[in-house]
Amino acid sequence: MLNCRGMLLPGVAGLGALCAVGWALNKGRLEPADFTFVNGTEVKSLDPAIVTGQPENRMINALFEGLVRWHPETLEPIPGVAERWEISADRLTYTFYLRSNARWSDGSPVTAEDFRYSLRRFLDPRTGAEYAYQAWSLRNAKKYSSGGRALRPGDAVEVELNLPEDAVNTRRGEVIRGKLLRIEDGSGNGVPLPSIGTQSADAAADAWTYVVVADGGEHRYRCTDDSTAADRAPPPGVRWCRQVLIDFEQVGVRVIDDHTLVLSLENPTPYFLNLLGFYSLFPVQRACIEKYGSPQWTDVERIVCNGPFRPRFRRLRDRTRVVKNPMYWNASAARLRSVDFLATESSVTGLNLYLTGEVDWIYDVPPAALRELLKQRPPRDDLNPQPILSTYFYLLNVTRKPLDDGRVRRALSLAMDRRELTQGLLGAGERAAYSLTPPGLPGYTSAECPPEDAAEARRLLAEAGFPDGRGFPVLEILYNTHETHAAIAQLVRKQWQRTLGIRVKTRNEEFATQLNSQRALNYDISRRAWIGDYADPNTYLDMFVTGGENNCTGFSSARYDQLIRDAAREPDAERRMAMLHQAEQILMAEMPLIPMYFYVSKSMLKPYVRGFYNNILDHHPLHAIWIDREQATPNPFLRGRR
Amino acid sequence: MIAFTLRRLWWLAVTLWAVFTITFVLMRSVPGGPFDRERVVPPEIKRNLERRYNLDRSPWEQYWLELGRLIQGDLGHCMNLGDYSVNYVIAQGLPVSAALGILALAFAVTLGLTTGVISAAMRGSALDVLLRLVATAGIALPSFVVASLAILLLVFYVPVFPAAGWGSLSQLALPAFCLGAPYAAEIARISRTSMLEALSHDYIRTARAKGVGRAGVLLVHGLRNALLPVASFLGPAVAGILTGSLVVEQIFAIPGLGVYFVKAALQRDWTLSMGVVLVYTVVLYVMNFLVDLSYGYLDPRVEYDA
Numbered sequence: 051m052l053n054c055r056g057m058l059l060p061g062v063a064g065l066g067a068l069c070a071v072g073w074a075l076n077k078g079r080l081e082p083a084d085f086t087f088v089n090g091t092e093v094k095s096l097d098p099a100i101v102t103g104q105p106e107n108r109m110i111n112a113l114f115e116g117l118v119r120w121h122p123e124t125l126e127p128i129p130g131v132a133e134r135w136e137i138s139a140d141r142l143t144y145t146f147y148l149r150s151n152a153r154w155s156d157g158s159p160v161t162a163e164d165f166r167y168s169l170r171r172f173l174d175p176r177t178g179a180e181y182a183y184q185a186w187s188l189r190n191a192k193k194y195s196s197g198g199r200a201l202r203p204g205d206a207v208e209v210e211l212n213l214p215e216d217a218v219n220t221r222r223g224e225v226i227r228g229k230l231l232r233i234e235d236g237s238g239n240g241v242p243l244p245s246i247g248t249q250s251a252d253a254a255a256d257a258w259t260y261v262v263v264a265d266g267g268e269h270r271y272r273c274t275d276d277s278t279a280a281d282r283a284p285p286p287g288v289r290w291c292r293q294v295l296i297d298f299e300q301v302g303v304r305v306i307d308d309h310t311l312v313l314s315l316e317n318p319t320p321y322f323l324n325l326l327g328f329y330s331l332f333p334v335q336r337a338c339i340e341k342y343g344s345p346q347w348t349d350v351e352r353i354v355c356n357g358p359f360r361p362r363f364r365r366l367r368d369r370t371r372v373v374k375n376p377m378y379w380n381a382s383a384a385r386l387r388s389v390d391f392l393a394t395e396s397s398v399t400g401l402n403l404y405l406t407g408e409v410d411w412i413y414d415v416p417p418a419a420l421r422e423l424l425k426q427r428p429p430r431d432d433l434n435p436q437p438i439l440s441t442y443f444y445l446l447n448v449t450r451k452p453l454d455d456g457r458v459r460r461a462l463s464l465a466m467d468r469r470e471l472t473q474g475l476l477g478a479g480e481r482a483a484y485s486l487t488p489p490g491l492p493g494y495t496s497a498e499c500p501p502e503d504a505a506e507a508r509r510l511l512a513e514a515g516f517p518d519g520r521g522f523p524v525l526e527i528l529y530n531t532h533e534t535h536a537a538i539a540q541l542v543r544k545q546w547q548r549t550l551g552i553r554v555k556t557r558n559e560e561f562a563t564q565l566n567s568q569r570a571l572n573y574d575i576s577r578r579a580w581i582g583d584y585a586d587p588n589t590y591l592d593m594f595v596t597g598g599e600n601n602c603t604g605f606s607s608a609r610y611d612q613l614i615r616d617a618a619r620e621p622d623a624e625r626r627m628a629m630l631h632q633a634e635q636i637l638m639a640e641m642p643l644i645p646m647y648f649y650v651s652k653s654m655l656k657p658y659v660r661g662f663y664n665n666i667l668d669h670h671p672l673h674a675i676w677i678d679r680e681q682a683t684p685n686p687f688l689r690g691r692r
Numbered sequence: 693m694i695a696f697t698l699r700r701l702w703w704l705a706v707t708l709w710a711v712f713t714i715t716f717v718l719m720r721s722v723p724g725g726p727f728d729r730e731r732v733v734p735p736e737i738k739r740n741l742e743r744r745y746n747l748d749r750s751p752w753e754q755y756w757l758e759l760g761r762l763i764q765g766d767l768g769h770c771m772n773l774g775d776y777s778v779n780y781v782i783a784q785g786l787p788v789s790a791a792l793g794i795l796a797l798a799f800a801v802t803l804g805l806t807t808g809v810i811s812a813a814m815r816g817s818a819l820d821v822l823l824r825l826v827a828t829a830g831i832a833l834p835s836f837v838v839a840s841l842a843i844l845l846l847v848f849y850v851p852v853f854p855a856a857g858w859g860s861l862s863q864l865a866l867p868a869f870c871l872g873a874p875y876a877a878e879i880a881r882i883s884r885t886s887m888l889e890a891l892s893h894d895y896i897r898t899a900r901a902k903g904v905g906r907a908g909v910l911l912v913h914g915l916r917n918a919l920l921p922v923a924s925f926l927g928p929a930v931a932g933i934l935t936g937s938l939v940v941e942q943i944f945a946i947p948g949l950g951v952y953f954v955k956a957a958l959q960r961d962w963t964l965s966m967g968v969v970l971v972y973t974v975v976l977y978v979m980n981f982l983v984d985l986s987y988g989y990l991d992p993r994v995e996y997d998a
Binding site for chain 2: 080092094095096097100101102175176177178179180182183195196197199200275345348349365366367368392393394395396398399402403405406408560561562563565566567569599600
């Protein structure tokens with residue numbers, strides 16, 4: 051008995067260990083993929099419409115293909131599913147001719163109707179596409195995705211009726227088309243115009259009744275979810291519906307035939323073709339989605355895609371393997387047979403994997419290691435940081451004293467030593483920023499703020515009533531918790547104290563909390579960065595329009611708003627760029643933000659990987675990549691290395 | 693014994709309910725919601741996202757809806773990892789964390805007890821001092837330091853093990869070592885102290901006097917009594933080790949559960965946060981229960997129904 055008891059603990063532990071080891075080995079070691087890389091966090095979904103973020107971008111680009119693709123080096127839009135296109139003289143109508151050999155991975159053809167379905171689904175508020183605004187350059191697209199609150203009496207509308215609760219959640223209810231007569235509030239009174247059309251998210255709008263003329267009769271609809279519609283009878287004289295939207299016929303998407311698609315725009319948008327290469331606008335297959343529902347259709351066994359690769363398996367937070375899609379129209383050009391996306395979150399771990407030869411590409415290197423790697427002589431043949439479209443800046447809350455004074459804001463910018471920041475602290479070749487828009491935007495010259503000038507900064511501060519910083523209240527720099535942001539805030543604090551004699555505190559909040567403080571204007575100075583979705587200054591500048599959702603500074607300039615609005619309508623590319631340049635001049639004179647530096651790409655790439663180029667969006671489509679271990683010529687990835 | 697088990701089960705239900713309620717309130721009182729993004733989501737779309745998770749209802753309604761779902765064993769759908777349900781994420785992560793944890797634990801117990809007993813038996817010797825030093829260092833060093841040193845040594849200088857990953861035995865060795873090391877150190881310290889205490893009792897002298905060998909005195913009469921404090925330490929330790937460690941899983945890219953404890957909270961993934969907190973509660977509770985049961989084996993004087 052005694053012996054039995056004595057053996058119990060080690061016995062159980064030993065058995066457990068054996069089981070664990072057996073189980074772990076059971077998973078077996080995988081045949082390595084042709085190309086393995088660190089993709090960062092686990093992708094949220096394989097559904098192009100609902101994801102955001104860089105890891106998702108890389109994944110969706112491998113699995114799906116839009117009307118156009120971005121050239122792997124120049125990022126110019128090149129034919130994807132669309133073989134060619136025509137643009138009308140007023141640049142408002144785009145006609146796309148789809149290639150006849152474009153196929154889904156189940157063998158069925160990719161048609162214009164697929165794009166119509168996908169765009170409608172993408173814009174449908176029920177889909178919950180966070181990136182819906184990427185398609186808002188299409189005529190009436192914004193109105194469609196803004197739902198019932200955007201409607202006005204007289205609009206052509208579509209009413210989507212409820213389905214039974216147990217229906218596949220991706221199916222649409224019956225759609226009734228008609229004309230919106232008026233909107234009534236809960237007590238039956240007409241809702242006055244000013245309340246309609248504002249995108250207010252107030253709950254009162256849930257009780258609105260939409261009076262619609264359809265099939266010659268007047269019908270009254272109120273929106274509710276399927277379960278309520280099934281459980282409860284609607285108020286007398288009213289029918290339940292899922293939602294009332296502007297009629298999709300009004301949105302600028304028209305199918306001419308199986309292989310011809312016409313897209314019409316709200317305004318001439320010079321970067322529209324680039325937008326079509328953005329992963330959110332890639333097509334999805336209706337049959338697959340409506341058969342399995344969301345998110346079940348993204349299961350690797352079920353998903354139907356149209357890109358160069360298709361998924362083989364997903365191991366949550368470990369790796370996703372994709373293999374060549376034989377149905378892809380250009381399958382012969384895609385040379386990798388299989389690719390592993392590793393869901394490795396830590397950049398240190400990524401670097402370890404890279405240095406031990408487990409992966410072929412990492413897109414991020416921890417700053418401390420990067421400085422050391424860049425110092426190596428002769429320079430490494432697998433590292434080449436180059437500027438990307440991403441700006442690091444501080445927002446200034448212009449509603450707070452003393453930051454409401456433009457002279458104070460300019461003084462802060464003049465007193466910031468960006469060289470010390472980029473060369474002393476960061477050291478990966480980041481460039482000092484004197485404008486919000488990064489260099490490298492085609493056809494655009496950034497408007498810059500004046501460079502460092504300590505004497506001028508002190509003079510401006512004195513002029514604003516704070517000679518040598520006397521009487522200046524304590525400012526606080528807010529940043530989201532991160533080692534680098536903390537170091538930068540400390541450096542800037544020292545620079546400002548040294549040059550201006552003012553007292554500065556720093557405060558960190560984790561990301562979600564900081565976002566909240568930022569939006570509530572609950573800060574003095576707040577760290578922010580902006581990554582361009584496409585290579586156009588508009589993606590940066592329209593942030594700062596009055597009341598813009600991403601403005602977050604309280605800054606407002608009627609002239610600025612006007613310029614941004616006019617630029618959107620301007621068909622002439624050169625004049626448009628001039629307007630945007632003027633707008634940025636205003637921004638850099640008023641300084642609701644202080645630009646600090648432009649990010650650089652931090653990829654490390656094994657020399658045998660070819661077809662991989664540095665570009666300003668840090669976009670590296672996998673279908674262009676191949677492995678060549680014999681090649682002796684320098685890798686194009688190293689072009690422009692300092 | 694059965695009454696004891698039933699009583700404990702009842703208290704488990706009460707504990708789960710309390711943890712659920714506190715977590716529910718805490719999550720919703722922190723600024724920021726699951727669908728706050730750097731770029732503002734259009735209001736209509738945000739409302740639809742919230743509707744999907746019943747976030748458009750009053751907190752009171754949400755509370756009952758979630759509680760009802762929980763009682764059916766459904767933890768809901770992840771708010772961030774859109775393709776997966778919380779049950780699936782936990783079903784994928786927990787076995788990984790547990791397998792790693794068991795290995796780490798086996799290592800920790802074996803090494804910890806051995807060194808503890810040796811230290812106690814050779815009290816005051818140079819070996820004892822050395823082992824105690826190592827154990828103290830093991831407790832003091834955070835696991836990311838141990839892991840970094842281990843990687844530097846055994847991955848880069850002497851390439852024996854792969855840097856990270858999951859799937860083969862060699863990939864398990866380093867993380868299991870790093871995860872187990874602090875526990876081994878703790879166990880060594882506790883078992884040494886309790887062993888010394890046990891060896892100072894009269895019955896040990898009696899055993900020696902009646903001619904029991906040195907090994908017999910140590911391992912049979914000493915160790916068994918010295919195990920009680922180790923067992924009480926192991927309860928919560930096992931719970932922690934089985935549900936994974938944020939640091940070790942991050943460094944070695946292990947797809948376990950540990951990361952979610954921090955990440956789900958930071959991303960305001962309320963459903964997933966709730967899921968991992970409840971899983972941890974259950975594991976911790978069960979482990980403490982097992983420790984209580986083990987007292988009965990280790991010390992016949994313990995009675996459950998007292």
